[in-house]
Amino acid sequence: MDQPHDSSKEASPGDIRDDATSIVRDSSDGRPDPSESETSFGAADDAASRLSHFSESDEYSNRDVKPLTDTQEEDKPREGLARSGSRLSVVDSARSLSRIITGREDINKYSNIKEVPSLGTDRQFPFTPDESEFLVEFDGEDDPFHxxxxxxxxxxxxxxxxxxxxxxxxxxxxxxxxxxxxxxxxxxxxxxxxxxxxxxxxxxxxxxxxxxxxxxxxxxxxxxxxxxxxxxxxxxxxxxxxxxxxxxxxxxxxxxxxxxxxxxxxxxxxxxxxxxxxxxxxxxxxxxxxxxxxxxxxxxxxxxxxxxxxxxxxxxxxxxxxxxxxxxxxxxxxxxxxxxxxxxxxxxxxxxxxxxxxxxSKQETLSLTLSEIGVKYFARxxxxxxxxxxxxxxxxxxxxxxxxxxxxxxxxxxxxxxxxxxxxxxxxxxxxxxxxxxxxxxxxxxxxxxxxxxxxxxxxxxxxxxxxxxxxxxxxxxxxxxxxxxxxxxxxxxxxxxxxxxxxxxxxxxxxxxxxxxxxxxxxxxxxxxxxxxxxxxxxxxxxxxxxxxxxxxxxxxxxxxxxxxxxxxxxxxxxxxxxxxxxxxxxxxxxxxxxxxxxxxxxx
Structure with missing residues (x-):
């Protein structure tokens, strides 16, 4: 029987491995596909190991953690990793894991893509930290670029x-x-x-x-x-x-x-x-x-x-x-x-x-369809x-x-x-x-x-x-x-x-x-x-x-x-x-x- 998740406890690398494994195991009807179990568990172990490696690295382990804003606090349950007890579908669980890894909320626009495209030449996906750390903004009121x-x-x-x-x-x-x-x-x-x-x-x-x-x-x-x-x-x-x-x-x-x-x-x-x-x-x-x-x-x-x-x-x-x-x-x-x-x-x-x-920059991350451009911009x-x-x-x-x-x-x-x-x-x-x-x-x-x-x-x-x-x-x-x-x-x-x-x-x-x-x-x-x-x-x-x-x-x-x-x-x-x-x-x-x-x-x- 699934245990309720205690949000007061900090997730350890082991917990992350268990979460990743449970996501891959759970399907829409609760039964795993035997033909894909070995590959799926391997992918989950790989993702969990990379998460564990990132959380234990010296570069980020001592970084100060900024408190969440009110908006972020409200979004936290929605962005959290789905537990096996929620019986989410494989697609929903994959989206939930993706939000934790990438921090992106617009993943739903790509829901029609069944599989994530590969990088090519059998390379693994590199793990990246929060994208806001690479976001370019004006350097105060005296930025010469402004x-x-x-x-x-x-x-x-x-x-x-x-x-x-x-x-x-x-x-x-x-x-x-x-x-x-x-x-x-x-x-x-x-x-x-x-x-x-x-x-x-x-x-x-x-x-x-x-x-x-x-x-x-x-x-x-x-x-x-x-x-x-x-x-x-x-x-x-x-x-x-x-x-x-x-x-x-x-x-x-x-x-x-x-x-x-x-x-x-x-x-x-x-x-x-x-x-x-x-x-x-x-x-x-x-x-x-x-x-x-x-x-x-x-x-x-x-x-x-x-x-x-x-x-x-x-x-x-x-x-x-x-x-x-x-x-x-x-x-x-x-x-x-x-x-x-x-x-x-x-x-x-x-x-x-x-x-x-x-x-x-934020402008470079815009990815809009023609209908979105028409509704959001031309009709504005x-x-x-x-x-x-x-x-x-x-x-x-x-x-x-x-x-x-x-x-x-x-x-x-x-x-x-x-x-x-x-x-x-x-x-x-x-x-x-x-x-x-x-x-x-x-x-x-x-x-x-x-x-x-x-x-x-x-x-x-x-x-x-x-x-x-x-x-x-x-x-x-x-x-x-x-x-x-x-x-x-x-x-x-x-x-x-x-x-x-x-x-x-x-x-x-x-x-x-x-x-x-x-x-x-x-x-x-x-x-x-x-x-x-x-x-x-x-x-x-x-x-x-x-x-x-x-x-x-x-x-x-x-x-x-x-x-x-x-x-x-x-x-x-x-x-x-x-x-x-x-x-x-x-x-x-x-x-x-x-x-x-x-x-x-x-x-x-």
Whole structure:
């Protein structure tokens, strides 16, 4: 009769031999197979002898034993060696023994393999100690391998490259919008169909991050930047040389699909190389490129399309030329910044220097099937979007403001070219006023970043305080709503109000754009530090869908509702969204504590 196991007694090498023997003897029905008994007992004796040799070796016998954590203590009965009295099957018993020898919990994924493959050349399996002893991590806060500790020149170089990438893509979205007249004449299409070329590009921003963001969390940032920038370059050239409308539309979509990587990876890369204390100031250029590109694009595109020696195709060539320079720059100068992949590089260096091939990083132990990759990584942005209230509301707010940038591509020409009779190119110059507002917002964000640094220093910690990113967003929401009412109501009375009045109103729109967009990005990066790319992809999906859809109905809305009433509708929506940053400022910490993605970051802090 089996005796109950006394867990209070320490297992001796002899006990381990008996356990290994009993595991091999016990089958699912309790009867051993006589034909395999000699081989099975030999294997058990060999495993037990190696366990005994390891436990008695001088190298490990005097090593201090670390106490188990609460989690490990709960898992201890589950990980313990199964006794013969439990009547486990041979497979379950083998798994139990494997957990003790290897310390791995994911052995179940290989349950379809009936026998363990051999090493080859009749070699025995070597016994290895706990794999955590060979796990490579950063050596404290001052590890030179950590991207936070790179020299300032290297950080600036990386920041310039990724911000240039986001500028190229955001510029290309609005640059081509001024090619509508050329498309209508050459392919004999209407205005709405011509506008689809801009909408498809921005919708590519929505779908691209669903692929690029998870891939960057698997393979690193550089491994995604290279193919994405190459695709952006190639499809931009394809648009410029297209012979039919179908090619224009398809290549515009895939150009945006590839360029969408910049919308999530640029901010993620900056978050990789700057700590929370310095991240706000480092993120400011990214916000300028994302908001500034669509504002400068119509000005450049308008004068290009107006020039008879250039024409609408050159608006695509500008993007292609910038994409070519971008790809070469990334290939030559961009270094990997994603922390797990950087640790893999560090582990590789240590292996080559020491010759110890057991050294590894956590990233190198990932072994996922296609279905696991799809569920865990590619579906994560959508899952986070609909399960994280912080992410959902900020995505709606920032998406609405970003969508209005593309809606203004129609509103500004209607006001200044339609009402005030400005010519093409000149009618797009008031975008400069919006860009001036974005510049003023940068100054405001800089001042709030100084305030944030003081708060961080006062707490004597380097950990992020996400809610302190939001006061600037509160100001931005109010400014944005005021600017919309001001611009639309004054711009609808050209015979009574000078054109400078709506132009000044658009400054407040630009100020609100960046002071909403940038703090929202910073708040999300601080909150979801371990899932930055996926969280930003969630926001980019909403932002790009709205940015792609708004231009399709913009002309009809402003024409049939008139500019003042269409602006009133948009201004009222902006008023409804003003409380969002206030809610998260006062209740955000409690919401984050209940989040399955943000809570892990809180515990780590």
């Amino acid at each position: 991207p936070y500790n790179w020299n300032i020149g290297r950080k600036i170089c990386v920041s310039i490259i990724v911000n240039f990438y986001s500028f190229c893509n955001s510029l290309g979205s609005a640059l081509f919008s001024e090619s509508n007249e050329g498309l209508m004449q050459e392919f004999e299409i209407g205005n709405v169909v011509a506008t689809i070329a801009t909408s498809l590009y921005v919708l590519g921003f929505a779908l691209g991050p669903m692929i690029w963001a998870p891939m960057s969390e698997l393979f690193g940032r550089r491994a995604v930047f290279l193919p994405a920038s190459f695709g952006f370059m190639c499809f931009s050239y394809a648009v410029a040389t297209a012979k039919d409308l179908q090619t224009v539309m398809l290549c515009r979509f895939f150009s945006g699909f590839c360029g969408g990587s910049a919308m999530v990876l640029s901010a993620s890369t900056i978050g990789d190389i700057f700590s929370a204390k310095h991240r706000g100031r480092a993120m400011a250029p990214f916000g300028l490129t994302v908001c500034g590109g669509p504002l400068l694009g119509p000005i450049i595109g308008g004068f290009t399309a107006k020039n008879s020696s250039l024409g609408w195709r050159w608006n695509a060539y500008w993007s292609a030329f910038l994409g070519s320079a971008l790809f070469v720059t990334i290939f030559l100068f961009l270094k990997e910044t994603f922390h797990p992949v950087v640790l893999s590089r560090k582990a590789d260096i240590i292996r080559k220097k020491t010759g110890n091939w057991a050294i590894h 942005p959508l899952f986070m979007l609909f399960t994280e209230p912080i992410l959902f509301l900020l995505a709606i707010y920032s998406g609405f403001t970003y969508g209005l940038i593309y809606l203004l591509l129609t509103a500004v020409p209607l006001v200044f070219s339609g009402n005030y009779k400005f010519s093409q190119g000149v009618g797009e110059l008031p975008y400069i006023a919006i860009f001036i507002g974005v510049g003023c917002a940068s100054i405001i964000l800089f001042l709030f970043d100084i305030r944030y640094k003081r708060i961080i220093s006062a707490t004597r910690t380097q950990n992020a305080i996400p809610e302190e990113r939001l006061p600037a967003m509160m100001i931005g929401g109010i400014s944005f709503a005021i600017g919309l009412f001001w611009f639309c109501w004054t711009g609808d009375f050209p015979h009574k109000i000078h054109w400078m009045v709506p132009t000044v109103g658009s400054v407040f729109v630009g100020l609100g754009l960046l002071t909403i967009f940038q703090p929202a990005i910073n708040y999300v990066v601080d909150t979801y530090a371990g899932f930055t790319a996926s969280a930003l992809a969630s926001m980019t999906i909403v932002r790009s869908i709205l940015g792609g859809v708004f231009p399709l109905f913009a002309r009809q809305m402003f024409t049939h509702m008139h500019i003042k009433w269409a602006g009133t509708l948009l201004g009222c929506i902006a008023l409804l969204l003003i409380p969002v940053p206030f809610i998260f400022y006062f209740y955000g910490a409690g919401i984050r504590s209940r989040s399955q993605f943000a809570a892990a970051h809180l515990k780590k802090d």
